[in-house]
Amino acid sequence: MKTKNSILIHLFTAVVLSLVINFSYLLLPIITDRGMAQHNTGSAVQNEHSSGVLYLSNDMHGYIICDCERADSIYVTAWQVRTHKLMEGDRLGFSTREVGGDEKAKHAHPRLDRVYTRNGEKFDIDTIYDRPSRVVEFLWQIIYYALVSFLMLVILTRLPRNGEYNNKIVIHRILLVVLISVVGIFFAPVVAFKDGIMRIVFFFQSDPRDATYLIVLTKCLFMLAVSLLYTRLYMLMRQREKIVVENERLKTENLATRYNMLMGQINPHFFFNSLNSLSMLVREQDNDRALEYIDQLSYTFRYIIQNGQSGVTTLKEEMEFAEAYAYLFKIRYEDKLFFDIDIDEKYMDWTLPALSLQPLIGNAVKHNTITSKNPLHVIIRVKDGVLEVENKKNQKLDVEPSTGIGLYNLRSRWQIASGRDIEVIDEAERFLVRLPLEKQH
Numbered sequence: 001m002k003t004k005n006s007i008l009i010h011l012f013t014a015v016v017l018s019l020v021i022n023f024s025y026l027l028l029p030i031i032t033d034r035g036m037a038q039h040n041t042g043s044a045v046q047n048e049h050s051s052g053v054l055y056l057s058n059d060m061h062g063y064i065i066c067d068c069e070r071a072d073s074i075y076v077t078a079w080q081v082r083t084h085k086l087m088e089g090d091r092l093g094f095s096t097r098e099v100g101g102d103e104k105a106k107h108a109h110p111r112l113d114r115v116y117t118r119n120g121e122k123f124d125i126d127t128i129y130d131r132p133s134r135v136v137e138f139l140w141q142i143i144y145y146a147l148v149s150f151l152m153l154v155i156l157t158r159l160p161r162n163g164e165y166n167n168k169i170v171i172h173r174i175l176l177v178v179l180i181s182v183v184g185i186f187f188a189p190v191v192a193f194k195d196g197i198m199r200i201v202f203f204f205q206s207d208p209r210d211a212t213y214l215i216v217l218t219k220c221l222f223m224l225a226v227s228l229l230y231t232r233l234y235m236l237m238r239q240r241e242k243i244v245v246e247n248e249r250l251k252t253e254n255l256a257t258r259y260n261m262l263m264g265q266i267n268p269h270f271f272f273n274s275l276n277s278l279s280m281l282v283r284e285q286d287n288d289r290a291l292e293y294i295d296q297l298s299y300t301f302r303y304i305i306q307n308g309q310s311g312v313t314t315l316k317e318e319m320e321f322a323e324a325y326a327y328l329f330k331i332r333y334e335d336k337l338f339f340d341i342d343i344d345e346k347y348m349d350w351t352l353p354a355l356s357l358q359p360l361i362g363n364a365v366k367h368n369t370i371t372s373k374n375p376l377h378v379i380i381r382v383k384d385g386v387l388e389v390e391n392k393k394n395q396k397l398d399v400e401p402s403t404g405i406g407l408y409n410l411r412s413r414w415q416i417a418s419g420r421d422i423e424v425i426d427e428a429e430r431f432l433v434r435l436p437l438e439k440q441h
Helices: 002-026 033-041 078-084 134-157 167-186 213-265 268-283 287-307 315-336 357-367 405-418
Strands: 044-046 050-056 062-066 073-076 091-099 111-118 189-194 197-202 312-314 337-342 351-353 376-383 386-392 423-426 430-436
Touching: 002 134, 002 213, 050 073, 062 078, 134 167, 134 189, 134 197, 134 213, 167 213, 268 287, 268 315, 287 315, 312 315, 315 337, 315 351, 315 357, 315 376, 351 405, 357 376, 357 386, 357 405, 405 430
Parallel strands: 073 111, 337 376
Antiparallel strands: 044 091, 050 062, 050 091, 062 073, 091 111, 189 197, 312 351, 376 386, 386 430, 423 430
């Protein structure tokens, strides 16, 4: 559906561009017969209407013996004689043009500019030839430039196979549309004299003296420039749309991750193990430790619930939670589980996503054998602004199935909160996770 909409947008833009190109030039004198005659002769000064009789030489160049006092004769080119189908002895009403330029040109005869009457009748060059109607001529121009523009826009905006643009692809496409523009100049439809008939022909078939090259060249250059500009705007809009979609995806993933995190952390297995540990302390009538256990258990669940909806927290708050959470495991495993913490006080105000340590501590306890002969040491330290959680591996014989959702959620939350990734080092004898902290400004 998006591709179909893009094609329609490109087609609409191409038609509008073609209309702008052709309407603009229809409004300019350069496309009129007078404007083209002016361009043929360069800079000149047009005089008021005069009259006179035309005399032709053997090479078909002509001179008008003028009735006016300003000049004795007016020069008429062989091309004008041929295209206007003038004959010897024609009495013409005309305007002249004095060619400016070097000193030699100043002494040259004025040249014929435009014929208004011939032998007392109004002169219209269009009536001499079977010229296409203005509507047909205009439709040819609109259709041609719209098709070429559409082709250029499709080439420039087409998404690569891998979905990503690079400088090489962009340069190749720009060179291709430039080539299309150059070729398009030669095949642009123009109204020109061919075989004595005024008709719509390709530019390369027209007579160079028609002076249509400037019009066609300007149109094609304008078409190329607008196509490149449109492509740039189109790509910026697509990039913006992609960013919006990506942001929405990240928001959705963030919510799903938080939900999975809460559901994964407050699970019945952990809760019942905690109750069993508390029951053991009560049966042993160790009231002080039982009360301490209840306080730490309460703090653990309160922290999980409160921070499940927050983004980041300070390392100090996270370590307070980690100590409470670790206490629950130490009661269960007594002197078989140890936490070695080495964190410089200067890092306590640095930030990290909340509940980052909980899955790492939980995984260490879950996947390793913890006995008196093989106690488990969990090391928590900070090196160069990176929080490291490490433990030696002593895997259980009866390995519990792992879904990997804990580390996946941790990595996703870290990327959402800080835009950085965590590093997981899983070796034969140790398991290490490195978490880059964010310094408070």
